[in-house]
Every structure is written in structure tokens, then in C-alpha cells.
Amino acid sequence: MALASDVAVAVLNGVTWGLIVALIALGLNLIFGLLEIVNMAHGSLYMLGAVIGWFVIDATGSFFVALFLAPLAVGMIGVAIERGVLRPIEDDVSITLIATFGLLLIFQQLALMSFGPGTRSVAAPISGTVSFAGVSYSTYRLSVAVVAVALMAGLYLFLFRTRYGTWMRGVRQNREVASALGVPTSKVYAFTFGLGSLLAALAGVLLAPIVSVHHLMGLDVLAVAFIVVIVGGLGSLRGVLVASLTYALVENVGALFVTPVRARILTLTLMIAFVLVRPGGIFEGDAV
Amino acid sequence: MLDVDAIDTYYGKSHILHDVSFEAGSDEVVALLGRNGVGKTTTMRSIIGLTPPRTGTIRFEGEVISGKSPPEIANRGIGYVPQDRGMFPELTVEKNLEMGLGTADRDDDVVRAIFDRFPRVEDRLDQKAGTLSGGEQQMVAMARALMRDPKLVLMDEPTEGLMPSLIPEIAGITRDIAESGYSIVVVEQNVELVLDIADRVYLMDNGRIHEQATPAELRENERTLQEYLGVGL
Numbered sequence: 091m092a093l094a095s096d097v098a099v100a101v102l103n104g105v106t107w108g109l110i111v112a113l114i115a116l117g118l119n120l121i122f123g124l125l126e127i128v129n130m131a132h133g134s135l136y137m138l139g140a141v142i143g144w145f146v147i148d149a150t151g152s153f154f155v156a157l158f159l160a161p162l163a164v165g166m167i168g169v170a171i172e173r174g175v176l177r178p179i180e181d182d183v184s185i186t187l188i189a190t191f192g193l194l195l196i197f198q199q200l201a202l203m204s205f206g207p208g209t210r211s212v213a214a215p216i217s218g219t220v221s222f223a224g225v226s227y228s229t230y231r232l233s234v235a236v237v238a239v240a241l242m243a244g245l246y247l248f249l250f251r252t253r254y255g256t257w258m259r260g261v262r263q264n265r266e267v268a269s270a271l272g273v274p275t276s277k278v279y280a281f282t283f284g285l286g287s288l289l290a291a292l293a294g295v296l297l298a299p300i301v302s303v304h305h306l307m308g309l310d311v312l313a314v315a316f317i318v319v320i321v322g323g324l325g326s327l328r329g330v331l332v333a334s335l336t337y338a339l340v341e342n343v344g345a346l347f348v349t350p351v352r353a354r355i356l357t358l359t360l361m362i363a364f365v366l367v368r369p370g371g372i373f374e375g376d377a378v
Numbered sequence: 379m380l381d382v383d384a385i386d387t388y389y390g391k392s393h394i395l396h397d398v399s400f401e402a403g404s405d406e407v408v409a410l411l412g413r414n415g416v417g418k419t420t421t422m423r424s425i426i427g428l429t430p431p432r433t434g435t436i437r438f439e440g441e442v443i444s445g446k447s448p449p450e451i452a453n454r455g456i457g458y459v460p461q462d463r464g465m466f467p468e469l470t471v472e473k474n475l476e477m478g479l480g481t482a483d484r485d486d487d488v489v490r491a492i493f494d495r496f497p498r499v500e501d502r503l504d505q506k507a508g509t510l511s512g513g514e515q516q517m518v519a520m521a522r523a524l525m526r527d528p529k530l531v532l533m534d535e536p537t538e539g540l541m542p543s544l545i546p547e548i549a550g551i552t553r554d555i556a557e558s559g560y561s562i563v564v565v566e567q568n569v570e571l572v573l574d575i576a577d578r579v580y581l582m583d584n585g586r587i588h589e590q591a592t593p594a595e596l597r598e599n600e601r602t603l604q605e606y607l608g609v610g611l
Contacts, residue, residue, distance in 0.1 A: 253476065260466045260477045267464035270426045272452035272480015272526065 093346075098225040100342045106231045106300075108338030109238035113293040115315040115322070115330045116245065117286030123325040124262045124282045127176060127186045131193035132290055133312025134201075139164050139291025140298045140307060141201050144212055153215035153299075161291040168287025172280045194308070201305035214299035234296050241292065242331065249327075258282055262325075321361050323371025332372055337361065379404050379561045380425070380530055385434030385444070387417075387424045394420045395431065396585045402530070407562045409572040412582035412606055418565040419461050421582075422534045425563070426458050427451040438530065453480045457523030457560075461534040463515045467508025471499060471518055474507045478522030488527045495554065496521045513544035520551060524560075531555065533564040537571065549574075569607060573597060581606045 118132045139160050146156035171193060179185045214230040221227075249255035261268045261278050269275045294307075301307065318337055322329025337357055344353035368374065380402040387395040395417050402408040410418045423429040425436055427448035436444040443451045452458060457478070466474050475492075476484075493500040498514060499521045507518055516536060523531055536552050537545045549571045556562055556575040566572050572579060573593040581589040583606055596603055 253479075256469065256473045256476050260469055260473070263466040263468055264464060266428060267458075267460050267466070268477060269448040270428055270452060270458045270460065270464075271478050271522065272449050272482070273477060274449045274481060276447075 095225050096346055097343060098223075099227060100346050101339060102225075102227050102231070102235075104339035104342035105335065106235045106238075106338075107342065108335035109235050109242075110293045110297055111311070111314055111318060111338055112331045112334035113238055113241060114290050114311055115318045115334055116242070116327060117289035118315050119319045119322070119325065119327065119330050120258075120282055121286040122319065124258060125172075125176070125180070125279055126183065127180075127190065127283075128183070129283075129286070130187060130190040130312070131171070131197060132190075132286070132315060133308030133310075134194045134197035135164050135168065135287045135308070136290040136294040136311050137201060137305065137308035138167070138197055139294025140212075140303045141205050141294075141305065142291070143295035143298050144205070144210055144303050147212060153212070153295075157292070157295050160295050161288045164291030164294075165284045165288030169280045169284040171287075172283035176283070177276070177279075194312075198305055198308070205303075205305055207305065209302035209304040211302050212298040230299060234300070237296060238293075241289070245289070246327070254278075254281070317358070317361055321364055321371055323373040326371060326373040329371050329373035333361075379406070379439060380563065381437040382421070382425065383435045383437070385424055385431035385436060387420055387429055387431045389420075389429065394429075394585050395424065397434070398424075398582075398585070398587050399434075400580050400587055400590070402561055402563050404561055405559050406577045407556045407564065407575050409576035409579045410563070410565045410582055410587075411567075411569070411572055411579055411603075413608065414567075416582045417585040418582055419534055420585075422458075422461075422532050422563070422565055425451075425532060426456065449480060452526075453482065455526065455529040457526060457528035457531040459519045459523045459531065459533040459536060461538065461565075463512075463519040465507040465510075465515050465518065467506065469507060470504055471507055471510070472503040474518055475499075475503075475522050475525050478525035480526055482526040484525070485527060488525065492521045492524050495524075495551065512540050513548060516540060516544075516548055517551065520555065524555070528560065530561045530563070533562060533566070535565055535567065537566065537568045545571075567607075569603060 114136055118129060121127055121129050142163055143156040143160040146159050147153055175189055175193065176186055179189060216230045216233055218229045219226040220229050220232060249259060257273050257278050261273060261275050265275060314337065318330055318333040322333035340360065341353050341357045344356050382398060382400050385395055385398050386393065398421060400408065410421060412418055420429055424431045427446060431444055435442050438454055438456065443454065466477060496517050499517050502510060502514060507515060510518065520536065533552065537548050540548060545568065549568065552571065553575050573596060576593055579591050579593060579596060580587045581591065581602065589602065591602065
């Protein structure tokens with residue numbers, strides 16, 4: 091019985107973590123899909139969300155103000171990065187790779203200077219647990235899962251039901267014709283980078299009460315996000331969701347039976363093996 | 379309406395257009411005729427801003443548009459039917475049409491008129507554009523260019539690459555659009571179609587415009603067509 095409840099909690103943790111990873115990876119995938127930029131700084135935007143969120147909570151005492159302000163701030167930083175750094179070098183993939191890696195280092199050092207080297211915790215805005223079928227689970231974690239699902243549904247509706255969403259998908263498929271038809275492609279690029287950054291920061295603030303906040307927290311997530319984007323299939327949104335959930339479930343449930351490090355090794359081995367067999371990812375050829 | 383004045387356009391170091399000048403007036407259908415590779419498509423791309431001219435000016439409704447970005451140029455009221463149709467293959471036909479609006483607002487009367495003209499496009503609204511036949515894609519490309527109710531339509535080879543059996547239908551639609559009062563610049567190799575719809579024809583060779591003629595003059599002077607296209611009537 092104890093094992094059954096442990097497994098249930100691990101599954102719930104896996105789903106929550108998988109949904110958060112999906113939020114981060116969706117942003118990464120949107121940016122790659124549209125701008126063809128491999129954004130090495132994506133994890134540090136997630137970290138910035140958590141760090142800025144911590145400062146906002148420190149100043150205002152409100153988690154919800156932080157949940158609103160920090161992603162907005164990081165979204166604007168994203169727009170500024172696209173306009174100021176990436177736009178002038180957009181035609182050279184290797185330079186964008188180096189530039190975004192440079193941004194990663196800059197953000198990390200800025201966080202180190204302002205936030206310090208230590209880890210800090212953020213109190214969850216919702217406390218307590220909910221119990222069902224003999225399993226009790228953190229109300230906050232459950233809320234994070236619900237919010238993440240709502241955000242993804244919102245993103246889906248935005249991409250498939252609004253004019254701007256149509257522009258983003260169209261520009262991705264045929265950028266030249268889109269611009270010749272009057273779609274303001276340069277605004278679409280900046281907006282997409284901002285949106286991807288905002289999603290990463292949202293994940294950072296939502297996760298802050300669950301993991302501890304520190305200036306290196308983006309590195310781990312960056313690797314995971316890249317892996318799920320590749321396993322899910324470049325450009326595929328549902329692929330990212332499926333890959334994120336699979337990754338987080340295998341790792342969380344695996345950690346019940348072996349050490350967390352071995353669980354991570356197992357997960358990565360499985361995912362690498364999958365990509366070797368199916369290099370295009372789960373939903374090969376899927377486009378946003 | 380459109381005034382192209384002495385433009386020179388390059389692809390990198392290749393000098394493609396040499397001192398190209400022509401104009402298209404209100405409600406006028408102007409055609410550029412010439413063999414493959416003489417610079418017709420480059421001329422279209424120069425007008426819409428995809429390959430901006432290095433020297434010379436292009437004016438639309440009296441204002442200089444050369445040097446502006448493609449979206450700025452299109453949003454002044456120019457519809458563009460690209461060569462090879464330029465579909466967004468993963469978008470539905472409906473979303474492809476929406477892309478044609480640019481930043482303009484959708485006008486239901488315009489959309490109604492487009493569907494009356496292209497009933498097959500209306501039938502396929504929910505289908506992905508990449509799954510359509512070549513002829514259907516061409517209709518979507520033309521319908522899309524009309525979505526913003528443009529003052530000027532640029533049509534780049536509307537019958538190119540179509541099955542011969544489809545050409546009369548697309549030609550008919552092109553003629554129909556030409557007769558409904560849009561100003562049109564059309565690049566087309568189908569001489570019969572061009573002579574049928576154009577008010578004036580410019581003959582291009584080697585990146586230059588060499589002659590200007592009316593369809594009637596060209597019909598009488600088959601040698602000119604032979605010279606520029608290698609075909610007779």
C-alpha cells in the first residue's frame with residue numbers, strides 16, 4: 091500500500107514537473123521554429139523569472155504580483171534581446187549560438203551579483219494538501235499543474251485562433267511570402283522571442299516555491315528542455331508535451347527504485363536511444 | 379498608379395535588372411513578356427520589396443515605395459500572387475486567405491465576392507493548403523491576393539506549372555479579375571492569355587525592357603513575339 095501511494099505521488103510529481111518542463115520547452119521550440127535560433131539563454135530566462143520573482147515577493151510580499159510582473163519583465167527582456175542582439179546577426183546560426191551563450195553567462199553573473207551565490211526559498215502562496223483515494227498531495231503543486239495546463243491551452247488557442255497566432259505559424263512556413271502579403275514579420279519575430287521568454291519566466295516563478303531559487307538553476311533545465319524538444323520533434327507542440335511528460339514520469343517514478351542520479355541516467359539513455367531510432371522525434375514532420 | 383523609374387536590381391553581385399522603367403495606370407492591365415530568366419520575376423520582387431532595387435525609384439500612387447520593407451509596401455494596397463503560388467502548406471485554406479489580409483481588416487463583402495469568384499476555394503476552407511492540387515493552390519494564391527481588396531495586383535506566372543487542362547480555367551479567372559477593375563501587373567508566358575487581357579505589353583530581354591506595344595500591335599507583328607519569346611501565335 092505504501093508503495094502504491096509512493097508511486098501515486100511520484101506520478102503526480104512527474105506530471106507537474108513534466109508540465110513545467112513543457113512550458114519551458116514550448117517557448118524554446120517556438121523560438122527555434124520561427125527564428126531558427128537555438129537559444130542557449132533560454133534556461134537563464136527561466137532563472138531570471140524565478141530570481142526577479144523572488145525580488146518582487148521580497149518587496150511586495152505578494153506571490154501573485156510576482157507571478158504577473160516577473161514574466162512580463164522577462165518577456166520585455168526577450169523582445170529587447172531579439173531586437174538588439176539577435177536581429178543584427180540573424181543570418182548566421184553559429185554567431186547566434188555564441189551570442190545566446192554569452193547572454194546566458196551575462197544573466198547568470200547579473201543574478202550572482204544581485205541575488206548572491208546562495209539558494210533561497212519562496213513560500214508557496216497556497217498551503218496544505220488535498221487527499222484522495224488515500225493519497226495526499228500538495229495543493230500548490232496541483233495548482234501549478236492546473237495553471238500549466240491552462241497556460242498551454244491558452245497558447246494553443248492563441249496560435250490557432252488569433253490573427254497573430256496565424257501570422258506566427260505562417261511566417262514559420264514561408265517567411266518571404268508572409269512579408270510580401272503584408273504580415274509585419276519583424277514584429278512577429280520580436281513578439282515570438284518575447285512570448286517564449288515569458289513562458290520560461292512563468293515556469294520559473296511557478297516553480298520557485300517547489301525548487302530553491304539560485305543563479306545556476308537554469309542550466310539543468312536548459313539541457314532537459316533541449317532534449318524534450320528534440321525527442322518531441324522540432325516544431326511540434328504536442329510532441330514537446332508528450333516528451334516532457336514522459337521524461338518527467340520516467341525520472342520521478344524511476345527515482346523510487348534507484349537513486350535520482352541513476353534515474354536521470356536511465357531517462358536520458360532512453361531518450362537518446364529513441365532519437366537514434368527516430369531522429370525526427372515523436373511527431374516527425376509536425377509543424378506548428 | 380505604379381511608376382517604375384529606371385531601376386537596377388542585383389542578386390548579390392549579379393546585375394539582373396538594367397534601367398527598367400514602366401508604368402501601370404488605374405484600372406490598367408500591364409503585362410511583362412519575355413523568356414525565362416530575363417528578369418520578369420525579379421521586377422515583381424523589386425516592386426513588392428523582396429529584392430529591392432539598388433538604384434532608381436518605384437512610386438505607388440505618387441509616393442516612393444522603393445526602399446520600404448515588403449509589409450509596408452503590401453499594406454499600402456498591393457496584392458501579390460507569387461511565382462510557385464507561395465502556399466503556407468500547413469495552414470488551412472482559410473488561414474492562407476487570412477495571411478493575405480496583412481494588417482488590413484477583413485471585409486465580409488470582399489470575402490463574399492472572392493468566394494463567388496472562387497467557389498472551389500470556399501469548398502476547401504478547412505483543408506490544409508499543402509494537400510491541394512496545383513490548380514486549387516493557384517486559386518487560393520489569387521483569392522489571397524484579393525483579400526485586402528488591393529488597388530494593384532501583381533501576378534507572377536499564374537498559369538505556370540499547371541496541368542494544361544487547368545490553364546483555361548485559371549486564365550478565365552485571371553481575365554475575370556482583370557475585367558473587374560483592378561490595376562494589374564502580370565508576368566506570364568502564356569502569350570494568348572496576355573494578349574487577351576493586357577492593355578499594354580512590355581517586352582523584356584536580358585534584364586531590360588526593350589519595347590512597349592499593345593496586344594493588337596503584337597498580333598499584327600508576329601516577328602516581335604518570335605524575337606522575344608521564340609514563339610509565334
